[in-house]
Amino acid sequence: MTLLDISGVSKRFGGLQALQDAHLKVPAGSIVGLIGPNGAGKTSFFNVMTGLYPADSGTFILNGVPYNPSAVDQVLKAGIARTFQNIRLFKEMTVLENVMVGRHTRTQSGLFSTIFRTSFNRTEEKQIIADAMQLLAYVGIEKEAQQISKNLSYGSQRRLEIARALATEPLLLALDEPAAGMNQTEKKDLQLLLQKIRDDGTTILMIEHDVRLVMGLCSEITVLDEGRVIAQGSPESVRNNPAVIQAYLGVAHHE
Secondary structure, rough: OOOEEEEEEEEEEOEEEEEEEEEEEEOOOOOEEEEEEOOOOOOHHHHEEEEOOOOOOEEEOOOOOOEEOOOOOHHHHHEEEEOOOOOOOOOOOOOHHHHHHHOOOOOOOOOOHHHHOOOOHHHHHHHHHHHHHHHHHOOOOHHOOEEEEEHHHHHHHHHHHHHHOOOOOOEEEEEEEOOOOOOOOHHHHHHHHHHHHHOOOOOEEOOOOOHHHHHOOEEEEEEOOOOOOEEEEEEHHHOOOOHHHHHHHHOOOOO
8 A cells, every 4th residue: 555645746946946747655564765866856855745845736645635735734734744854853842842742733632721721631741741751762762851852962862853753643754864973873773763663553754865774774765866756666676777876876885
């Protein structure tokens, strides 16, 4: 089953054609990679898909239902949560509070009950704290729950951002360069975490510069170059695609 099906996406910024008839399919229960050289349009694709930029054209279907990525909150309600290449945590909040913010997007308390601290609100808040702690344990940073998030190590901040995204109960977790800035040990730990998330039922789409990590994690890969899709398929087929070798992998092997 295809969870995410995007087709015909174009986006222009002034004189720059960032995306041209781009397309992407993400099977349910998979980890799919979106790769390409710098400036290929990967982040533009993510930003259009998740409501940060309006598409000039395109069709977006999630779990069999069309969705309109015109606003970030609407995309979140549809079932897509994302992280960013540049970590965007609430830096002065605790680790626990960051995840609670994500969890609040799925709660029932209205403004009245929140202001006046109704019994329902208090009960729900206890549950939010419990859920947030469970997610912190899931990603391996529960011992740092009361730390201010800006004081975490870089790898732990990445894990926190993933936990906050998971708190929204997404159908699809969209990760923008999740391994950026990590050493090899942290990357290996990240790989194990992402495999666990997939095995537990959350589909993952990731932009990632580390080709070796993508090849080891992803069942399917889409390759962008100059805003166009130049290849889609298994890691093996992408690795041996002449257009990909020329545009990206050939360069990557010499880095």
